[in-house]
Amino acid sequence: MADVIKSGNLDLLSGKVAVLGYGSQGHAHALNLADSGVDVAVGLRKGSSSWAAAEEAGLAVGTVAEVVQNAQLVAMLVPDGSQAALWREEVQPNVPADAALLFAHGFAIHYGLIEPPAGHDVIMVAPKGPGHIVRRLFEEGYGTPALVAVAQDASGNARELALAYATGIGAARAGIIETNFKNETETDLFGEQAVLCGGASQLVQLGFETLVEAGYPPELAYYECLHELKLIVDLIYEGGIERMHYSISDTAEYGSHSVGPKVIDDHVRENMRAVIKRIQDGEFAREWIAEMEKGAPSLVEARKKLADTEIEKVGKRLRALQNREVEEPRGVG
Numbered sequence: 001m002a003d004v005i006k007s008g009n010l011d012l013l014s015g016k017v018a019v020l021g022y023g024s025q026g027h028a029h030a031l032n033l034a035d036s037g038v039d040v041a042v043g044l045r046k047g048s049s050s051w052a053a054a055e056e057a058g059l060a061v062g063t064v065a066e067v068v069q070n071a072q073l074v075a076m077l078v079p080d081g082s083q084a085a086l087w088r089e090e091v092q093p094n095v096p097a098d099a100a101l102l103f104a105h106g107f108a109i110h111y112g113l114i115e116p117p118a119g120h121d122v123i124m125v126a127p128k129g130p131g132h133i134v135r136r137l138f139e140e141g142y143g144t145p146a147l148v149a150v151a152q153d154a155s156g157n158a159r160e161l162a163l164a165y166a167t168g169i170g171a172a173r174a175g176i177i178e179t180n181f182k183n184e185t186e187t188d189l190f191g192e193q194a195v196l197c198g199g200a201s202q203l204v205q206l207g208f209e210t211l212v213e214a215g216y217p218p219e220l221a222y223y224e225c226l227h228e229l230k231l232i233v234d235l236i237y238e239g240g241i242e243r244m245h246y247s248i249s250d251t252a253e254y255g256s257h258s259v260g261p262k263v264i265d266d267h268v269r270e271n272m273r274a275v276i277k278r279i280q281d282g283e284f285a286r287e288w289i290a291e292m293e294k295g296a297p298s299l300v301e302a303r304k305k306l307a308d309t310e311i312e313k314v315g316k317r318l319r320a321l322q323n324r325e326v327e328e329p330r331g332v333g
């Protein structure tokens, strides 16, 4: 079992931390670090719509080229597909040769899109949650667990620096687990593809479509297969699968044990094995990099197709009736 670390030495972050990007992770890291007393500057493109938001939050903001100068640490929190170009064009020409480079996901380093010179510490602090949760839990006095890793230890102090950063964003309050870039990258991709995003979306959609096809009203199918999933997942999150089983009816529990494995059966296990193999041998990364180089046409097409599905249309209408404020959609990563 991996050790769980609950503290780091924030004093090691005595210099400026340049947070590049003010999206899901960027805004959370920048605000949490600033609240922890770290000197933070946010780096954005001129004309970025996030510029005003970061300034209004009380943060120093500049262009990427400006804020990486004199930085002790540069946090690369722009999308994985933009990191290599940003590194080449704006970070590397301006950053001190001994600044630490920090990533929240190992993709660009693990698959060799960025190869930092030997003078840089290359570290990772990957929160195991979306950025908005990283910020919200921090404000509530809690934290989001994070994985910490070192790909290059130029200073001899890279691990401690990563732990300091993890502490600054509040992860030490929840628990830090040490790993390496390979394991973080591969498990993260597998989780989002097979279980969390790809698997869960497909399960919800097929459930919805099966009920509608069998003649049930789409509103019922929506509540049953999508809305209630959150309530069930909350129970699993709080106390594991047993806790969820304890809370539901005996009928539901019996159905869960006896029918669940018939739905998610050994075919799915075989599919999952194929997913992790494509991640390990780099095939998924090559496909995604090629897709990004073309401007991500398949992704744009998939977004359009999804927006046109019945479950999304029914959901929009039903959620509007609940009068809930919904945050802008963001990735999980």
Ligand code: NAD
Pocket: 020, 021, 022, 023, 024, 025, 026, 043, 044, 045, 048, 050, 064, 076, 077, 078, 079, 080, 082, 086, 103, 104, 105, 126, 127, 129, 130, 131, 330, 331, 332, 333
């Ligand atoms: P995002 O898409 O939410 O935000 C990206 C930000 O970068 C935006 O502010 C955008 O304006 C800015 N940006 C884009 N291109 C830029 C450029 N060329 N120059 C300057 N700014 C630019 O990104 P994100 O989801 O927060 O992902 C950031 C990193 O965090 C990725 O490595 C991702 O894998 C990782 N991560 C994300 C999550 C998550 O919940 N979203 C979770 C764990 C790890």
Ligand code: MG
Pocket: 128, 188, 191, 192, 332, 333
């Ligand atoms: Mg993830």
